[in-house]
Amino acid sequence: MSTAHAQMETKWWSGGKSPFNVEYGKLMMWYFLMSDAFTFGAFLISYGTIRFSQNYWPDPNEVFNAFPLAGHANLPLAFVSLMTFILIVSSVTMVLAVHAGHKNDRQGVIKWMIWTVIGGIAFLSCQAWEWTHLIMGDHSVLINGEIKQMGTTVSMNPWGLAASVTGADGGHVTTPGPVAFGGYFFGITGFHGFHVLSGVGINIVMLIMAINGTFERKGHYWMIEKAGLYWHFVDLVWVFVFLCFYLI
Amino acid sequence: MEHSIQEVTFHHEPGGDEFVKKVIKTTVLLSVITIIELGLGLLMYAVPMASALELFIKGVIVILSLAKAFYIVGVFMHLGEEVKNLIMTIVLPLLLFVWFIAAFLYEGNSWKNLRNTYKGTPAVTSPAQQHVEGKH
Numbered sequence: 001m002s003t004a005h006a007q008m009e010t011k012w013w014s015g016g017k018s019p020f021n022v023e024y025g026k027l028m029m030w031y032f033l034m035s036d037a038f039t040f041g042a043f044l045i046s047y048g049t050i051r052f053s054q055n056y057w058p059d060p061n062e063v064f065n066a067f068p069l070a071g072h073a074n075l076p077l078a079f080v081s082l083m084t085f086i087l088i089v090s091s092v093t094m095v096l097a098v099h100a101g102h103k104n105d106r107q108g109v110i111k112w113m114i115w116t117v118i119g120g121i122a123f124l125s126c127q128a129w130e131w132t133h134l135i136m137g138d139h140s141v142l143i144n145g146e147i148k149q150m151g152t153t154v155s156m157n158p159w160g161l162a163a164s165v166t167g168a169d170g171g172h173v174t175t176p177g178p179v180a181f182g183g184y185f186f187g188i189t190g191f192h193g194f195h196v197l198s199g200v201g202i203n204i205v206m207l208i209m210a211i212n213g214t215f216e217r218k219g220h221y222w223m224i225e226k227a228g229l230y231w232h233f234v235d236l237v238w239v240f241v242f243l244c245f246y247l248i
Numbered sequence: 249m250e251h252s253i254q255e256v257t258f259h260h261e262p263g264g265d266e267f268v269k270k271v272i273k274t275t276v277l278l279s280v281i282t283i284i285e286l287g288l289g290l291l292m293y294a295v296p297m298a299s300a301l302e303l304f305i306k307g308v309i310v311i312l313s314l315a316k317a318f319y320i321v322g323v324f325m326h327l328g329e330e331v332k333n334l335i336m337t338i339v340l341p342l343l344l345f346v347w348f349i350a351a352f353l354y355e356g357n358s359w360k361n362l363r364n365t366y367k368g369t370p371a372v373t374s375p376a377q378q379h380v381e382g383k384h
Contacts, residue, residue: 012331020334027334030327034338041345045352052356055364061293076293081286085279092275095324099267232324236317243313247289248306 090119
């Protein structure tokens with residue numbers, strides 16, 4: 001009776017066991033991700049502070065309303081929704097790769113890792129398009145009584161309040177918006193994009209190792225699990241980047 | 249020998265098809281939450297509304313995002329299946345964010361209020377300076 005009870009309630013700290021019941025690398029991956037969460041958190045909170053200190057801030061629905069090949073159609077948030085879904089789906093294929101790894105199913109791991117890598121590259125391509133569109137976009141802005149054309153960069157923000165004049169062609173003219181907008185947008189989405197890029201790199205290495213049969217020789221697919229944790233974290237961060245820059 | 253077997257006791261293998269079903273369910277849930285968030289975001293864009301109502305909707309979107317984070321960490325990253333002490337070493341430090349967010353957003357708001365009520369540098373009024381000027 002008493003032995004049965006002892007087995008039911010494992011004494012993790014009585015010695016001879018791994019108290020957290022995880023492999024070293026996985027535990028350290030968790031702690032790395034926690035520290036990375038603080039880095040992203042600090043960036044996003046800094047952005048929030050500056051945004052709260054401004055009387056006016058651009059409406060994301062107006063800034064992010066373009067879609068590739070859709071010309072000047074007003075499609076607020078459509079493209080970023082697509083990016084969000086790509087990242088969620090690539091997170092799901094990663095879960096399935098880890099799951100296949102638990103079953104030592106090499107073909108399954110290879111198949112799902114390929115899809116995950118494709119998802120990551122697709123996301124990065126979308127981001128490249130979005131950045132290019134923002135930087136290269138021409139918007140009429142009234143500066144010192146003159147109408148100038150500008151895109152969104154770290155030092156220029158055309159998304160200010162409407163100006164009292166209209167352009168020569170009768171187009172919409174704005175005043176310059178808060179400069180911090182571009183810096184925070186490109187800085188934070190860039191830092192996240194860099195995480196996606198390194199995640200794609202890690203996933204490609206995992207894929208090659210799976211194809212070469214490295215994990216089969218090791219007898220386990222724990223490395224896929226650790227790469228998976230990193231990849232899910234990238235998706236997790238995007239939830240908050242999406243929230244802070246596009247939704248509210 | 250028995251010792252080394254006990255040392256490594258990870259057995260987190262989630263059940264076969266049952267787990268895949270759970271993943272699909274979670275994916276659908278995440279997608280639905282995202283669509284609701286987008287709907288609310290577009291609602292704020294399309295319908296002019298009082299700023300208090302807008303703030304409320306934004307609060308709802310934040311809570312929905314936290315729900316998404318909970319599902320990603322709990323289901324995709326399997327944090328819920330780890331030993332409780334491990335979960336606590338990850339989650340408890342993150343509570344620092346509560347103060348971190350509250351303090352800094354309050355600070356930002358304070359900057360705005362100070363700037364908006366700032367009337368410019370006051371004209372020279374201190375007697376000492378008037379005295380110096382008078383000597384010229």
